[in-house]
């Protein structure tokens with residue numbers, strides 16, 4: 001029995017809208033979901049598990065029509081899904097009233113339900129969110145009703161407001177596999193037994209690293225094996241560039257460009273400049289954002305060049321006096337330049 005486990009697709013989300021690449025993100029999330037369906041077909045998976053938050057908010061009818069069309073295109077695969085905290089079941093939820101293709105099972109109840117698939121000797125258990133938050137650890141102590149076959153729990157949560165999940169408690173549950181959603185970072189909680197597939201596409205800049213889906217197989221000997229497969233169109237990465245002491249601004253730009261090229265120019269970067277001089281940061285880190293998909297820039301200043309340190313080091317001199325005039329308030333661009341060039345001039349006279 002072969003299965004594919006995805007979670008937190010967040011269809012309808014548009015991350016990074018204020019950035020140039022943001023215009024494509026909404027469509028990319030839909031496209032990657034489409035590619036999962038293709039993978040399911042190519043792998044001839046028996047089961048597609050969707051562990052909540054397929055949608056970023058309440059799904060519209062026309063959106064469900066698209067999703068259902070994709071599900072209908074894989075008639076040999078059973079699709080089982082639950083609603084998470086983002087797409088929770090509201091009074092008039094389209095999830096419940098929609099007429100789904102015959103291979104689709106939604107476990108929409110607020111209490112645990114079971115879907116049985118005798119042809120693949122498998123049962124899938126799960127419940128849906130009926131509110132934005134569930135603070136009770138509702139998965140603790142539940143047990144599968146059927147002793148034989150492959151028993152799967154489809155679960156969503158893992159923080160204090162969204163069904164707290166303790167790893168030890170999960171370990172005691174008698175399921176063969178627990179397909180988890182809600183935490184966006186893909187991670188295995190118990191080897192080959194419980195895992196978060198992670199968000200299919202990263203949804204915000206904190207979802208760093210690879211994203212994709214989990215593929216699993218359950219054999220006749222009752223053994224389960226899972227593996228993570230990256231599929232996302234882009235990922236967020238932390239990029240730390242150390243700035244050599246005597247490097248020029250052009251060399252710095254060049255080095256950033258090369259590193260972005262090497263790690264994939266489609267990816268989105270959180271850039272940290274380590275050892276940059278304070279005046280460099282004042283003069284143009286914003287401009288660096290044009291070198292690639294850079295979502296934020298952090299600076300770690302070179303110790304000996306921090307203005308505060310300089311003022312302390314040269315206490316009682318004109319240099320220190322000069323720096324203090326600019327301290328303790330927000331500086332405008334002209335003032336930043338005045339501070340920089342002033343300090344530069346005073347430092348140079350000191351050396352003579």
Ligand SMILES: [Mn+2]
Pocket residue numbers: 052053084085086156181182183
């Ligand atoms: Mn969630």
